[in-house]
Amino acid sequence: MIRIIFPTLLLITAVAIFYFFTNPTYQETKKLTVEKKSYEDALDNSRKLQESRDKLLAKYNSFPATEIDRLERILPNNVDNVRLVLEIDRMSSKYGMPAKSINISSNTDSKKERDLIGKDNKPYGSINLEFSVEGPYSNFISFISDLERSLRIVDIESISFSASSGGIYRYNIRLKTYWLK
Numbered sequence: 001m002i003r004i005i006f007p008t009l010l011l012i013t014a015v016a017i018f019y020f021f022t023n024p025t026y027q028e029t030k031k032l033t034v035e036k037k038s039y040e041d042a043l044d045n046s047r048k049l050q051e052s053r054d055k056l057l058a059k060y061n062s063f064p065a066t067e068i069d070r071l072e073r074i075l076p077n078n079v080d081n082v083r084l085v086l087e088i089d090r091m092s093s094k095y096g097m098p099a100k101s102i103n104i105s106s107n108t109d110s111k112k113e114r115d116l117i118g119k120d121n122k123p124y125g126s127i128n129l130e131f132s133v134e135g136p137y138s139n140f141i142s143f144i145s146d147l148e149r150s151l152r153i154v155d156i157e158s159i160s161f162s163a164s165s166g167g168i169y170r171y172n173i174r175l176k177t178y179w180l181k
Helices: 002-062 065-074 081-093 137-149
Strands: 100-106 124-135 154-163 169-180
Touching (some): 081 137, 124 137, 137 169
Antiparallel strands (some): 100 124
């Protein structure tokens, strides 16, 4: 009888150990193996991103500093109202026509922008700048020509003028400039 009971007890004990200890531990090991694989994939992706970043950084550092400055002046990465106003005033003062009545407004003030539905996904923003200058027509043309050749991207939206005595005109200019968000 012991010959039958002892092996049966050992078999029952082995099955119980398998179900209560070995199998849960094995299932946990399988989960940890899957988790390890996901961490290894994330680590590989991280290495690839670092390599890509290093290549781009090396390429960026290969550009001369003067060219990078020019690119930042063309499309700055922030709204630099003061620098824009100073640049416009410097250009206009060069022709004896200092900028007056300067007014800066964001583009979200316009009805067209407020009527848009949804999120603004553009990678750039824009601002409007209104100002006036006074001087002869030839100086105004030279000023506009300088504005056209400046590195900062500007769109002249409107120009209005009024005449006064002596060939001096008052020019009201509205322009739009852009910046990276």
